[in-house]
Amino acid sequence: MRYLPLTEADRQSMLAATRAASVDELFRDVPEAARLSGPIGGLPDHMGELEVERLLGAMAAKSLPAGSVPSFLGAGAYRHHIPATVDHLVQRGEFLTAYTPYQPEVSQGTLQVLFEFQTQVALLTGMDVANASMYDGATACAEAVMMANRVTRRKKAILSGGLHPHYRDTTTTDARFIGFDAVALPADPEGTEDLAARIDDQTSCVVVQNPSVFGQVRDYSDLAKACQAKGALLIVVVTEALSLGLLPTPGGMGADIVAAEGQSFGGALNFGGPYVGLFAVKDKYVRQMPGRLCGETVDADGRRGFVLTLSTREQHIRREKATSNICTNAGLCALAFSIHVSLLGEEGLTQLARLNHAKAVQLADKLAAAPGVSVINDGFFNEFTVRLPKPAAEVVEALAERRILGGVPVSRLYPGELGKGLENLLLVAVTETNTESDMDAFVTALAEVLS
Secondary structure, eight states: OOSOOOOHHHHHHHHHHHTOSSHHHHTTTSOGGGSOSSSOTTOOSOOOHHHHHHHHHHHHTTSOOTTTSOBOOOTTOOOOOOOHHHHHHHTSHHHHTOOOOOSGGGOHHHHHHHHHHHHHHHHHHTOSEEOSOBSOHHHHHHHHHHHHHHHHTOOEEEEOTTSOHHHHHHHHHHHHHHTOEEEEOOOOTTOOOOOGGGOOTTEEEEEEESSOTTOOOOOOHHHHHHHHHTTOEEEEEESOGGGGGTSOOHHHHTOSEEEEEOTTTTOOOGGGOOOOEEEEEOGGGGGGOOSOEEEEEEOTTSOEEEEEEEOOGGGTSOGGGSSOSOOOOOHHHHHHHHHHHHHHHHHHHHHHHHHHHHHHHHHHHHHHTSTTOEEOOSSOSSEEEEEOSSOHHHHHHHHHHTTOBOOEEHHHHSOGGGGTTOTTEEEEEOOTTOOHHHHHHHHHHHHHHHO
16 A cells, blocks of 8 residues: 555546546557556565565666766766765755745845856856746757747757767757657767758757767867858757866857756766756857746845846746746756865866866777777767677677676667667776776776677
8 A cells, every 4th residue: 555555446436537437448549669568577576575685686686776887978977076065065954855946035035046056157158147947958959949939940960970869859859749840860970960050040959969979079169150051040058067177168259049957966866867967058049048047136225236137927827828838947956066176166166177187098099009999089077989890789788797887878768770780889987986906907807808
């Protein structure tokens, strides 16, 4: 009863209220391919709580935690050291249990946190204004495209072949149901695609990622000018927020919108979430920006205060007229982000970014010296792509058996036909958490696997 509190009478009452004759009819809108045809195989029907805990514990023990072995996983989720202060502060009751700041007079702490967060994001991205966070980088990317459609009154988005496939898929899913054209270009490991040539009078935006999903670093200043000449917007996606501490800012390149993932600051890997979306724009587009905007003001007595400056009424009442139907934000993750960035400061952030890059260069040189291995990047931050003499998925499995998490096979991100010709590519990420001995262990194990 603790896990299945409904009686058969309860179920019949609920079905009657929905006018469905059966549970199957209730879920008829779910495609057949997405439904289970029967119970999940291998799982028992009934177990006590203690037995369930033991079973789940045994299943979890089969995994290889990223924090327990040398790990070079990346591809949009990065392992960084999180100072203990971050967790200590975010678990304070006034932060941990705070709700949406509808009443500014009793939400000054929450509003100030979001105001400081916005300021940091705007500075990091080189943009005029940032919002009070979004769910994650992928949904922020889709929201950026929909915003560009509103601004330009066009409905065609060009998605670079260097854009993370998860971000691409999130955007194309929205395109399918909302009704706009998302042109997703083939994977571009070398970063040689000519995006400017694809812009026409129907293009609302061009979406690029820097560094790309393959780690390639590019200057998109010329592309920004090409977009402007055609009346389109340039959207720059960033999946590794730490890169903003070293690389030229998207705003400095002429980006109109920046959609990023802030997990690198204050966010542990944690089985894939929760993460925090960053969203920043040029000031002239602020009225079309989704989400919320916190601002600073003074009260009747001249005291400093914080308010929700922009949170369109339709977003709460008339959803069909809203700039976005994402009506909340990842507030606690935004707080962790802000605390982590504040602890680093400008100098610490730059030093950490330089350290990540230096370690990545060090490992890239070691791997490039291995027989049959080559690094395809002509520039990268802390992640790069290597070409192996055999399928990367096989190599990764063999490395895992040697207790090395050696990276992400590109074929995992591009399954089936999408991954044709990419089978031997491996994404390798290096952060400050990787030691010299970690790198040596990786190189030694890789040589054994490839021999």
